[in-house]
Amino acid sequence: MKIPTTCPKYVPKNDFLQYLDNYVAHFGISPLYQRRVESARFDESTKKWRVMAAKVPNGEEELEEEEFFGRFLVVATGETSDPFCPEIEGLSSFQGKIMHSTEFKSGKDYEDKSVLVIGAGNSGYEISLDLANHGAKTSIAVRSPIHILSRGIVSLGLYLLKHLPLYFVDNLMVMLSKLVYGDVTKYGLTRPHEGPFYLKVAFGKYPVIDVGTYSKIKTGEIQVLPAITSITGNDVLFHDGKSYAFDAIIFATGFQRSTSQWLQGDEYLLNEDGLPKPDFPNHWKGKNGLYCVGLARKGLYGAAMDAENISNDVKENL
Template structure:
């Protein structure tokens, strides 16, 4: 059994931010990470061309801004360099390959059971405080589609996709019209794949400039006014998207993000390719038979060589966090609304679940670390 003042679960940016601030306040901690590296999503499960969607000023982790020479929108490689420097600067040493199976509050402290993936043994950790820093992207989510098991082509999740080089000349269907799906479709089309994308639900498309300007406006204006600006500018820049099979939601882009966790798509070239016909937009999938995909409008039926599911993630926190039904809902998100979402009871906290991106995770980490410090010193 190992003991520390704080146990952090999750070695992504949320967990690293928490560890850094606890180190800054001289609070001992243990950081458990189920993979064999920190920020495993960024290191192993993102496509090569991914960039941060927001300006770097909104993506800094606590106590260490990104270098001045970094571009405004930071590519994956430079962001990983930044995280490496961050881990070194704050002497962060995660305990790797530890998969948490249960966390219970017992006798005034948290008892965490984690399986060592190397030995297969379950290890016990105890701490006064527990920080859930697994974030919004835990386990890949795949939809249930009639006949998917019969598909004779290649099926993969977006976490397995790196680049479009091996898909040149192939007929590829991307399922999911969020940022990952749209960007993957662009990279596929760039590499010569015959690309289609499923856009089942209404979606907001914003340019980087529109998104950035709206975020600035949100600091001074009510959300509905900022959203109205974003929608107006999107209509001016992109025009009527219904002719391409894309509907705009009735709710504003940042209202949807805050209330339902549905992010606007930051255009990385997808709209030009959709308008030119390089990327074909299709409705939801009804069923699959062999290589043939039947769509919900029942008017279209196409065969594909590859299906890539950019269908997001599901959170597994509720499976191992025991006895706290008042903190997280069944989807693993806080029941308490922002800005008080990060604090539970009995020394339980969460980081990075405010739907505010890296900026939100950094803010959560500071709040949690200072609150723990206040509990220790009083």
Template sequence: MQDPVAIIVGAGPSGLATSACLNQHSIPHIVLEREDCYASLWKKYTYDRLHLHLRKQFCELPHVSFPVSYPAYVPKDQFLQYLEDYVSHFKISPMYQRSVEFASFNEEAKKWNVKAKNVSSGEIEEYSARFLVVASGETSNPFIPEVEGLNTFTGDVLHSTEFKNGKTYCDKNVLVVGSGNSGMEIALDLANHGARTSIAIRSPIHILSREMVYLGLTMMKYFSMGIVDKVMVMLSKLVYGDLRKHGISRPTEGPFFMKVAYGKYPVFDVGTYKKIKSGEIQVLPALESIRGEEVVFVNGQSHPFDTIVFCTGFERSTHKWLKGDNYLLNEDGIPKPSYPNHWKGKDGLYCVGLSRRGLYGASADAQNVVNDIKALV
């Protein structure tokens, strides 16, 4: 193999999109992936009922559309088939079980030096290239917050990445912590399978239907974000009414603004709200502490649970291995430069899939990065 011009860290959808674009231009590169497969989050760490939250035209990777036969909202299995076909079509060959431990720019050689641990052998391997692309994603390492007394809990504790479906939880008291889309959908799945389900909602949230989100994305082409947000909130109030009756409050800032400013998605309702309204899913406030099987909440109430599912997101580890970058990424692994200039750093450093714009953003990032590399080689 030729010496790589670029090194891509991560073989999720962002890394695959970048590799495909580089292959389109016959630019030699390597893809380093710490797991034993591509798209490991999708293949190994997602729940069964997961669908893409946006319509398929907003979730395509560069140069390949979803098959016409696919539904508007693509289920997990079909998305994985799409990725398998994508990898095959572009002849993408990631180097698996390579956990990147160090990367820095060599001023003298004008190259990025990368050290990766071969998880199989335990050996440290070294690579170098003119360009480095961070494509390790927004969802790197599962995060469970510290809760006083969590170690005393007598039931099962798991992160959303360990949850598959609600079949084994029938008639059990299950608490879901976190009200993002994963939390809301896992709570729905549990309730559908007969679990006595509660969800702890700490912060205000926007609840929108899929149709509202599609309308909002379409309107964004023609109207300002402020106008679109006003329409979204108005429609949400019309459809869902006063959320406060059910222990939920709406944010003061609009859903599209919050997505761009903080990376916080609105909840795409696929049936959870109906269960909340009927009382099949109980809404509780933030956790304060845990004593054995009892979970104590900030309102002073306590309830017993058999299982707690933490849908509390992820944290990124980029800052632990990427050295000498004071420009592109902050300590949380999120770009410092504002959109749309967030993807390009200095000395040939790039990032893909960190714009907080989902697969659509990752696809655009990959094309921007590769066009920039192509112009420089």
């Protein structure tokens, strides 16, 4: 079921939610929301997967536990399932507001406040822009080199990858980035030695798609800071020896997967980090009817391939 042609190239949130509702209705799917999987184990006696889930309405304490059985089990929890916040010395002493990027709603609540965003992936980059647009005194802590690309550059790269070698496209992406954004080191940023698409394929690291943040960095409306050393009260000490006080800290530090905590008895398909052990493109199928989709770090294209492979395999084994 395709996204309607009336939608723009970059589909807005509300339009995408409507598409999901239409998808569910069209295929007669009945999702069970507000459930937390506690365990999943293959039962040798019944040759079925036994899944225990807790009902957690509105984040409250679970009211009851449910049991599900299935001949097949598809792990589709995604690459970004559980928010991750790194341990920082003295973080517990911070007196201001602390949150993960998943909790962030809008920068309008932070006008005239000093806010530190930790992490310069796409979430951190866009949250910083929203904060600056709403009058917050915004800083972003950048620990690692990043590729900054425009939407147009990324679209061109994705098209060229269908016809040209990855290394050639990566070299072109870096050249275009330098032409558009210039010398980023003047503003406290550095570029990786590896190309943007290589990093995505090899390590699942996405390039930063700039939607206006970089111009705010150039004007000083967003301050770029190095990695954090420690926190004392509301004062944050950075690797360059400088210290600044903040009213709020927002962790845009990514996610980790908790699959290994509830998936029991699988020693073949997924590793402790919740990613496939077998190499792509043979990563999607395990043993005893166990599958995974969208975990190969290949984006939506890879997830679509997984879904088709799994559907065909299940059909053959019914």
